[in-house]
Amino acid sequence: MKLEIKGLTKRFGSFTANDHIDLTIEPGEIHCLLGENGAGKSTLMNMLYGLLDPTEGEILVDGQPVTFKSPSDAIAAGIGMVHQHFMLVPVFTVAENVMLGREQVSVPGVLSRRKASAMVTELSERYGLRVDPGTLVEALPVGVQQRVEIIKALSNEAKVLILDEPTAVLTPQEIDELMDIMRSLKEQGTSIIFITHKLREVKAVGDRISVIRRGKVVGTAPPSTSEAELAEMMVGREVKLKVDKDPPDTGAVVMSVEGCTVVDPRGHQVVKDVSFEARAGEVLGIAGVQGNGQTELIKALLGLVKPDAGVIRLDGDDISRHGPRESLDDGIGYIPEDRSHDGYVGAFSVRENLILDIYRSDEFSTGLALKLDDIAANADARIKEFDIRTESAETPVSSLSGGNQQKVVVAREFSRPLKVLIASQPTRGVDVGSIEFIHKRIISERDKGTAVIIVSTELDEIFTLSDRIAVMYDGRIVATVSPDIAREDIGLLMAGATPDSGPASGKTEEVPA
Amino acid sequence: MSTQAPAPPPGAAPEPAEPEPRTDLRDPRSWLPSVKVTAGAFVIALVIGAFVIAFSDDDVIESLSYFGSYPWDFFTRSADAVWSSYSALVRGSVGSSNAIASTLNRSAPLICAGLGVTLAFRAGLFNIGAQGQLIVGAICAGYVGFTWDLPPVLHLVVALIAGLLGGAVWGAITGFLKARTGAHEVITTIMFNYLAASILIFALGHDTFQRPGSDNALSPKVDDSATFGKPLGDGFPVHTGVVLAILAGFAVWWLLERSTWGFELRAVGANADASRTAGMSVAKVYTLAMLFAGLLAGLAATMQVLGNQNSLSPTLPGSIGFDAITVALLGRATPLGTVLAGLLFGAMSVGGVAMQASAGTPKELTDVLQALIVLFVAAPALVKGMLRIRETGGGSTVMAKGWGS
Numbered sequence: 001m002k003l004e005i006k007g008l009t010k011r012f013g014s015f016t017a018n019d020h021i022d023l024t025i026e027p028g029e030i031h032c033l034l035g036e037n038g039a040g041k042s043t044l045m046n047m048l049y050g051l052l053d054p055t056e057g058e059i060l061v062d063g064q065p066v067t068f069k070s071p072s073d074a075i076a077a078g079i080g081m082v083h084q085h086f087m088l089v090p091v092f093t094v095a096e097n098v099m100l101g102r103e104q105v106s107v108p109g110v111l112s113r114r115k116a117s118a119m120v121t122e123l124s125e126r127y128g129l130r131v132d133p134g135t136l137v138e139a140l141p142v143g144v145q146q147r148v149e150i151i152k153a154l155s156n157e158a159k160v161l162i163l164d165e166p167t168a169v170l171t172p173q174e175i176d177e178l179m180d181i182m183r184s185l186k187e188q189g190t191s192i193i194f195i196t197h198k199l200r201e202v203k204a205v206g207d208r209i210s211v212i213r214r215g216k217v218v219g220t221a222p223p224s225t226s227e228a229e230l231a232e233m234m235v236g237r238e239v240k241l242k243v244d245k246d247p248p249d250t251g252a253v254v255m256s257v258e259g260c261t262v263v264d265p266r267g268h269q270v271v272k273d274v275s276f277e278a279r280a281g282e283v284l285g286i287a288g289v290q291g292n293g294q295t296e297l298i299k300a301l302l303g304l305v306k307p308d309a310g311v312i313r314l315d316g317d318d319i320s321r322h323g324p325r326e327s328l329d330d331g332i333g334y335i336p337e338d339r340s341h342d343g344y345v346g347a348f349s350v351r352e353n354l355i356l357d358i359y360r361s362d363e364f365s366t367g368l369a370l371k372l373d374d375i376a377a378n379a380d381a382r383i384k385e386f387d388i389r390t391e392s393a394e395t396p397v398s399s400l401s402g403g404n405q406q407k408v409v410v411a412r413e414f415s416r417p418l419k420v421l422i423a424s425q426p427t428r429g430v431d432v433g434s435i436e437f438i439h440k441r442i443i444s445e446r447d448k449g450t451a452v453i454i455v456s457t458e459l460d461e462i463f464t465l466s467d468r469i470a471v472m473y474d475g476r477i478v479a480t481v482s483p484d485i486a487r488e489d490i491g492l493l494m495a496g497a498t499p500d501s502g503p504a505s506g507k508t509e510e511v512p513a
Numbered sequence: 514m515s516t517q518a519p520a521p522p523p524g525a526a527p528e529p530a531e532p533e534p535r536t537d538l539r540d541p542r543s544w545l546p547s548v549k550v551t552a553g554a555f556v557i558a559l560v561i562g563a564f565v566i567a568f569s570d571d572d573v574i575e576s577l578s579y580f581g582s583y584p585w586d587f588f589t590r591s592a593d594a595v596w597s598s599y600s601a602l603v604r605g606s607v608g609s610s611n612a613i614a615s616t617l618n619r620s621a622p623l624i625c626a627g628l629g630v631t632l633a634f635r636a637g638l639f640n641i642g643a644q645g646q647l648i649v650g651a652i653c654a655g656y657v658g659f660t661w662d663l664p665p666v667l668h669l670v671v672a673l674i675a676g677l678l679g680g681a682v683w684g685a686i687t688g689f690l691k692a693r694t695g696a697h698e699v700i701t702t703i704m705f706n707y708l709a710a711s712i713l714i715f716a717l718g719h720d721t722f723q724r725p726g727s728d729n730a731l732s733p734k735v736d737d738s739a740t741f742g743k744p745l746g747d748g749f750p751v752h753t754g755v756v757l758a759i760l761a762g763f764a765v766w767w768l769l770e771r772s773t774w775g776f777e778l779r780a781v782g783a784n785a786d787a788s789r790t791a792g793m794s795v796a797k798v799y800t801l802a803m804l805f806a807g808l809l810a811g812l813a814a815t816m817q818v819l820g821n822q823n824s825l826s827p828t829l830p831g832s833i834g835f836d837a838i839t840v841a842l843l844g845r846a847t848p849l850g851t852v853l854a855g856l857l858f859g860a861m862s863v864g865g866v867a868m869q870a871s872a873g874t875p876k877e878l879t880d881v882l883q884a885l886i887v888l889f890v891a892a893p894a895l896v897k898g899m900l901r902i903r904e905t906g907g908g909s910t911v912m913a914k915g916w917g918s
Contacts, residue, residue, distance in 0.1 A: 304790060325792030336790055345784040352776070357791035359776050368772045 001062055001078050001159035001191065002027055003048075008057035010043050017043040019215040020057065025160060030182055030192045032202040035212035036234055036403075036431030041195050044212070045162050048193075049081045050074040080158025082149040084165045090138035095120050097137055098152050123151050128184045142290075143174030150181065154190075161185065162193045167201055171289040172459060172491040179205045197234070197432070199227040200460075235433045243439045246447070248467040251280030254451035255301070255420045260310035262296045270296045272475040273310070278420060278451040283442070285466030285483070286455045289494050293475035294455045295337055298422050301453070302334050303327045314419065328357050331419035333445075335409055335426050337455070343409040346398030350390050351379035353397050354412050361416075378415070386411040387437065403434035410438055414445060421445055424455040439464060459487060547845070553896040554889030559599075562882045566598045566874055567591040598874040605867020606860035612867070614751040618821055620859025621758040622647075622813035626837030627844065627851040628765045629684070629809030633698075634846040635769060636802035637782035642687055642702025643810045644834025645709035646680040650811030651818045652716055653679030655825040658735035658818065660721065668738040669819065676815040677808050683709065684807020685800060692796035698803070706834070714827060722825060732825035741820040754816040759852070761812060766848035768805075778802055810834065843887050858883060 003025040010018040018040045025031050035041045046052040048059065050068030058065045061077050068074045071081075088097050095116040104115035120133035129147045137145060146166060153161055163182075167175045182192055182205055196202060202209050203223050210220045211233040218233055231239040255278040262271035271293045278284050288294050300307045303322045312320045314330055328334070336342035344353045355364050355375055364371050364378070379393040388407045390400055397405055406427070413421065423442065427435040442465060446452045456462050462469055463483055470480045471493040479493050567573050573594055576586040606616050626643045633640035654676030663671060687701040716722045717730040724733045741752035769775040780788040781798040789795050813833060822829055840858055844850030865879030889896050 302790070323792070324790060325794070328792045334790065341784075342786050342790040345780050345787050347783040348780065352780075356780065356787065359773055365773045368774060370771055370773055370776060372771070 002060075003079075003160050003191065004060040004063075005044075005048070006058050006060065008044065008047060008059065009055045010040075010047060010052060011055045017215050018047070018054075021212075021215075021217055023210055023217065025191050025193060027159075027191055028186055028189045029207040030186055030194055030205055032206035032209040033193060033195045033212060034197065034199070034202055034209055034230060034234060036197060036433070039212045039234075039431075040215040041212055042164065043215075045081070045164060045193070045195065048074065049079060049162065075156050075158070078157060078159035079162065080153025080156055080160070081162040082146065082153060082164065082166060084168060086145050086149055088137045088145060088148060091136060093134055093136055094131055094140075094148050094151075095133035097148055098133075098155050100152075102156075119155060120151060123154050127151075127154065127181065127188065129181060141174075143170050143177065146170070146174075146178065147181070150185075154185075158190065160191045160193065162195070164195050165197075166194070167196060167198060171494060172487075173495050175201070199230050202230070203227065231432055235431070237433075239432055240436055242464055243436070243443055245443045248282040248446065249449075250282045250467070251449060253277045254280050254315060255453070256313045257301070258311045258313075260297065260300060260307045260312060262293070262300050262305060263308045264296065270475050271300065271307070274472075274475075274477050275310075276470055276477060276480070278453050280449045280451050281446060282467040283446050283452040283454055283465050285462040285469045286453065286472055286477075287459065287462045287469050287490060287494060288455075288457065288472035290457050292472045294424070294472050297472070298334075298337075298424050298453070298455055301327075301422055302332060331417060333413040333416075333418040333421040333423075333450075335413055335421075335423040337424035337428070339406055339409050339428075340398075344397045344405060347396055349394045350383065350388065350397055350400070350408055351375060351393040353408050354379050354382050354415070356412060358412070358416055382411040382415060386441075401431075403430040406430050406438065407434060410441060414441060418445065418450045420451045420453065422453045422455075425457065426454065427456075427458070427461060435461075459490065462490075463487075549900075550893045550896050551890055553900045554886050557889050557896060557899060558882055558885035561885055562878065563591075563595045563599075565878060565881060566595050569875070569878075570594040594872075594874075597872040598868055598878070601868040601870075601872040601874070602861070602864040602879070604864075605871070606864030610749045612863065614745075614749050615863045616856070616860045617751045617755045618816075618859075619863050620856045621752075621755045621820070622816040622833050623836055623840050623858050624758045624852050624855030625761055625813035625816065626810045626833055627840035627855050628761055628848060629680075629806035629813070630837050630841035631844060631846045631848065631851045632765055632769070632778075632809065633802050633806040634841060635775075635782045636778045636798055637785065638688075638691070638698045638799065638802060638806075640684075640702055640803065640806050641699055641838065642684065642705050642834075643806070643813075643837040644830060644832075645702065645706035646683045646807040646810035647814045647817075647834045648706075648709040648713050648830050649683040650676040650680035650807075650814030651825060651829055652713060654811075654815045655732055655735060655818045656722075658739040659733040659824070661739075662736070663738065665738040668736060669740070672735070672739040672819055673812075673815050676818070677811040680811020680814060681804050681808040684810065685804035688800040688803025688806075691803070692799040698799075710830075713825070713830075717825065717827065724824070730827055735819055735823045739819060740823060741816070752816075752820040754820040757812065758816065758855075761809060762848050762852040765809070765851075769848065774801070810837070813837070839883070839887050843890055845890075 005021055005023040008018055008021045009016065021044055023031070033041050033044070043052065047054050048068075050071045050073050059068070060066065066077055068077070089100065092100070095113060098120050099116040104112045104119065106112035106115070117133040120131070123129065124131050129151055131144055131147050131151065137148060140148070150161070166178060170178060179201075182194070185192060194202070194206065206223045208220055209223060209225065209230065211218050211230065213234060213236055221230065221233070228239070257277075258275050260271055260274045261269060264270045274293075274297060276284065286294055286297075296305060299305045301312060303319070303324045303326065307320055310320070311318055314332070319327060319330065322330070340346060345356065348356070355378065359365060359370065364375050376393065382388065383390065383393060386407045388400075388411065389404050397408055400408070410426070421442070426442065427438055430438065442452060442454070454462070454465050466483050468480060469483055469485070469490065470477045471490060472478070473494060473496045478496070481490065481493075570590070572590045573587065576590050580587050605612055607613055626647055629643050629646070630640050654672045657672040657675040658668075661668065661671065683705060687698055687705055690696040690701050691698045714730070717732060722732045724731045741754040743750045743752050745751060769779060777788065777793045778798050780791070781793060781795050785795050788798075817829055817833070818825060836858060840854045841851055843854035843857070844852070861879045861883055865876035868874050868879070869876040
């Protein structure tokens with residue numbers, strides 16, 4: 001099936017999200033759509049999938065113009081979509097999820113699980129998507145859940161499969177497996193639109209790469225194009241993919257953690273006997289696949305959860321029982337993993353969010369009264385310093401782009417003297433241009449003598465920033481390694497291979513006790 | 514589905530993003546849509562109300578029987594009925610100094626209790642308990658008012674403080690339960706309403722609260738030394754409690770918009786997780802917000818028991834505590850909006866009685882109008898659609914946190 005997009009335009013009021021987009025998806029090709037957050041990729045895909053009406057332009061399937069009033073029209077035309085956030089029912093089995101919406105029946109009114117299972121097995125064999133139809137979806141790892149989504153789309157006889165940022169939630173190994181699946185789908189004649197902002201991936205798997213910037217297709221490139229060139233097309237200017245940094249000037253231990261254990265409300269030990277030290281002037285990267293205890297560990301460091309065992313020390317003082325307020329006052333800077341959830345108040349203005357955790361200082365309040373002039377002056381200064389793109393300081397943070405929202409959080413945390421900076425996923429969902437900026441600021445904070453702890457599931461980020469890398473797996477720090485370790489070796493550690501059994505043993509060192 | 518918000522692309526000059534409704538009075542764009550929607554809701558409610566008036570009028574119904582041969586009668590009689598009702602409504606509420614004074618006296622408790630609901634709303638709490646807080650406040654203020662013997666001004670102040678404390682304690686208990694145990698405030702405040710209503714009935718059955726020589730469940734009269742005076746005399750019989758209501762409106766505005774405590778309260782109301790991460794105590798905010806909400810309901814109670822009625826009876830609270838929720842919703846959970854909505858409800862309540870007296874329209878019609886106005890304000894998309902208002906904004910509905918939290 002050949003899919004053509006001609007002059008497709010979408011306007012929201014005076015804002016043009018997509019401006020005369022032309023694209024052709026040939027049968028059996030992997031067409032990558034590369035662009036920063038807010039460039040208009042999702043708007044385009046939502047129009048293709050019938051979720052948004054185009055303002056102008058047309059979509060052609062095999063040369064015939066089509067209009068999609070709803071996703072069911074798009075599905076009938078042979079378009080399938082795997083969303084970034086999976087649309088699965090966790091307590092249903094794989095087979096039940098796949099037949100959801102077009103249930104297989106034996107007698108009318110009676111579900112036939114056997115027919116559904118047979119369909120799943122048939123599809124998974126044909127495309128090499130290994131999955132057991134009888135397992136509950138909630139028991140599956142994220143990568144397999146994604147396979148279920150793909151099977152679901154294929155069971156609708158999708159000829160064009162849209163994958164919206166499919167790699168954001170996967171481990172390096174799962175990403176490799178997904179790419180194999182994409183190649184095998186391609187061989188069977190399915191076209192794939194692969195949406196991402198990761199340069200490495202498009203080069204690995206794409207047949208053609210279309211770059212979208214500010215709602216326009218700025219060019220289509222072959223996969224042989226260099227990463228630097230692609231980044232420049234995406235951002236519209238030259239981008240440094242690596243921050244320049246000097247070797248660390250490491251000082252005294254600022255934060256030390258000994259035997260930290262956290263039990264979650266369901267009674268599972270999510271952080272198990274973790275010990276490490278963070279020194280002034282160095283960046284300690286904590287690598288690991290999402291959900292291996294990093295979230296709970298850094299919450300314990302700030303005092304959002306109390307460790308069930310172990311000691312956390314800041315400058316030698318035990319702060320294990322401190323709450324967030326004391327920790328913040330003690331000089332811990334905290335950039336949370338999920339900014340919209342924990343990092344800012346969406347309905348509050350940029351100005352208010354810039355003082356969200358420092359409003360109680362003498363600088364911004366006397367007694368009960370807020371010092372409005374000082375708050376406004378602070379906002380103007382931070383907006384300028386951190387290049388926060390906002391209409392005004394009064395604009396609610398929820399209406400900023402992801403990168404600018406993150407800049408608000410970063411600007412706030414960097415606006416007071418810090419002893420330790422804890423940053424979790426500091427550039428998640430942030431565009432390439434802002435990533436460069438935030439990374440630079442983190443390194444300059446390090447150079448001021450702050451101990452920096454970075455938690456990230458992005459290996460690129462870990463490698464770019466870290467002076468030492470601790471790898472977390474299943475609640476433990478399984479190894480602490482130097483950043484010149486090979487990518488594959490750290491991937492193995494993240495997947496739970498023990499250091500001495502893997503080929504990485506030569507370069508890893510056990511955690512110093 | 515990650516629907517793409519029309520956010521300005523990075524690197525672009527900042528696009529004029531959608532103006533969100535904010536109360537920056539310097540910029541008409543920020544409030545004009547809200548005002549248009551509210552005004553639109555009024556117009557639609559008045560139009561529907563006109564139909565209700567017309568079709569509940571006997572003369573109009575009669576004229577329908579010969580509509581085919583002489584339709585003119587139907588229209589003139591309808592217009593007559595509508596005009597006389599609406600003009601009576603306006604005259605009765607703001608048509609004379611007496612009417613204005615009655616409106617103000619009626620509005621004052623609605624404003625205070627409404628402010629309590631507004632305050633809780635901003636902390637993300639749905640305070641259904643204004644009624645109970647008001648009842649407890651009334652019992653305390655009334656008790657001090659008719660049993661203690663104190664010099665004039667002091668007596669009023671002490672009774673006032675008793676009322677405030679009563680309401681505050683009643684509110685704070687539910688806030689504390691929420692903060693400590695997570696018990697949902699909607700459930701606890703409703704149950705506390707029942708408790709308070711039963712306590713009032715029980716108290717009125719007790720000798721201390723029984724007016725000598727009366728068979729009704731009625732308390733003694735509050736001493737004159739403990740009642741709000743009417744300093745402007747009979748020409749404009751407005752009691753001094755009204756001033757307190759306006760001051761309360763100003764105080765709530767200052768607390769919410771200008772104080773560190775209000776900053777915490779609004780932050781917790783909008784995103785409790787981010788507030789906790791920023792070092793705020795969500796439990797403290799919940800408890801204090803409900804305490805102040807109860808305090809304001811207690812203030813409303815003093816207006817009733819020390820101002821409007823001067824004695825305790827089972828009917829004293831009326832439905833003020835529940836109307837307060839509607840007032841706060843209509844006022845979009847802002848202090849100024851709540852004061853204006855309280856004045857409107859007071860006016861309609863006073864005007865409704867006058868309308869029934871002079872035009873014979875049932876005073877329940879004012880309830881219909883109130884309900885319609887709030888209904889349309891709560892459904893801004895409907896009003897925008899009906900009146901073809903195209904601007905964005907003005908559509909924010911007041912939301913407390915749902916059941917899940």
